[in-house]
Amino acid sequence: MSEKILEVEHLSVVFGRGKKAFKAVDDVSFSLEKGENFGIVGESGSGKTTIGRTIMRICRAAEGSVKFKGEVISGKVSNKNDKKLTDQIQMIFQDPMSSLNERAKVGYIVSEGLYRDKTLSRAAREDRAAKALIEVGLRTELASRFPHEFSGGQRQRIGIARAMVMEPELIIADEPISALDMSIRAQVLNVMNRLKREHALTMIFISHDLSVTRFICDRIACLHKGVLVEMADTETLYSNPLHPYTQSLLSAVPQPDPRAEKKKKLIAYDASMHDYTVDKPIWCEIAPGHFVRGSEKELEKYRGTLL
Numbered sequence: 001m002s003e004k005i006l007e008v009e010h011l012s013v014v015f016g017r018g019k020k021a022f023k024a025v026d027d028v029s030f031s032l033e034k035g036e037n038f039g040i041v042g043e044s045g046s047g048k049t050t051i052g053r054t055i056m057r058i059c060r061a062a063e064g065s066v067k068f069k070g071e072v073i074s075g076k077v078s079n080k081n082d083k084k085l086t087d088q089i090q091m092i093f094q095d096p097m098s099s100l101n102e103r104a105k106v107g108y109i110v111s112e113g114l115y116r117d118k119t120l121s122r123a124a125r126e127d128r129a130a131k132a133l134i135e136v137g138l139r140t141e142l143a144s145r146f147p148h149e150f151s152g153g154q155r156q157r158i159g160i161a162r163a164m165v166m167e168p169e170l171i172i173a174d175e176p177i178s179a180l181d182m183s184i185r186a187q188v189l190n191v192m193n194r195l196k197r198e199h200a201l202t203m204i205f206i207s208h209d210l211s212v213t214r215f216i217c218d219r220i221a222c223l224h225k226g227v228l229v230e231m232a233d234t235e236t237l238y239s240n241p242l243h244p245y246t247q248s249l250l251s252a253v254p255q256p257d258p259r260a261e262k263k264k265k266l267i268a269y270d271a272s273m274h275d276y277t278v279d280k281p282i283w284c285e286i287a288p289g290h291f292v293r294g295s296e297k298e299l300e301k302y303r304g305t306l307l
């Protein structure tokens, strides 16, 4: 039996007020099954981080809701039980150079989230922080050092340890490797993959790099200007992308074979190609598990190209 761990329903997020109001996330719905690795891809500014931050309750949902393990967590969460629940969702941030508190020692940075649990002794906190450091492949002696003494890859490991120490069930990894040198990206990905397996984690992997998501994610959603345009399991999305925006993103993926790379044709996406003045777009499950946004006419066309 599958178990839904996260349900995002008709989520909209608005920044600013009045005339300056700007919808960064617009009517986004998706749900995750336990253990799944779900990718959110889209160009810069499409709202990927905002979705993550709203699930984390750093941003407020203007409309719609977020449910975690069947309970609504968007909106006000006040009592202790709710806090315990939301602690089970942790985020790993994009830039390990700016997301760590430079004045704090690594031991404190990693264990910070544990201070909220007043029943934990100092020894218990230190013990859990040490375990988390080991899990990400760092020596426990490093707990007494400061972030500036670490390389980018090590700093990202600290960020991962900081999330893991809370014993989360859901991890939101926001471009966790894009700020890192090519040579250490694979190492950090391997750490994340191992942790995911060993702890049966569910993960949202946010990325604009579709060559990475292909190998990491079970299912992928494409976001364009705050709106989901397509969502399918990874295999389907890469082999049969329907929406022109997905096709455009995929056309930019570097090809390992130099000849293929040379022949590669970039497909530009121009949103004005859609005529939605009369025939409004809907979010349609065009094949089992394969969702795409389009007008009736477009959907008809997409159906014709289904494998």
Ligand SMILES: Nc1ncnc2c1ncn2[C@@H]1O[C@H](COP(=O)(O)OP(=O)(O)OP(=O)(O)O)[C@@H](O)[C@H]1O
Residues within 6 Å of the ligand: 015, 016, 024, 042, 043, 044, 045, 046, 047, 048, 049, 050, 051, 208
């Ligand atoms: N706190 C904020 N106040 C006002 N606007 C914001 C805020 N956070 C994000 N935005 C705007 O919302 C839109 C979506 O931003 P977001 O950071 O979610 O995009 P993203 O897909 O994560 O981009 P990137 O790939 O560059 O990280 C952008 O236009 C951004 O400028």
Ligand SMILES: [Mg+2]
Residues within 6 Å of the ligand: 048, 049, 050, 174
């Ligand atoms: Mg972002």
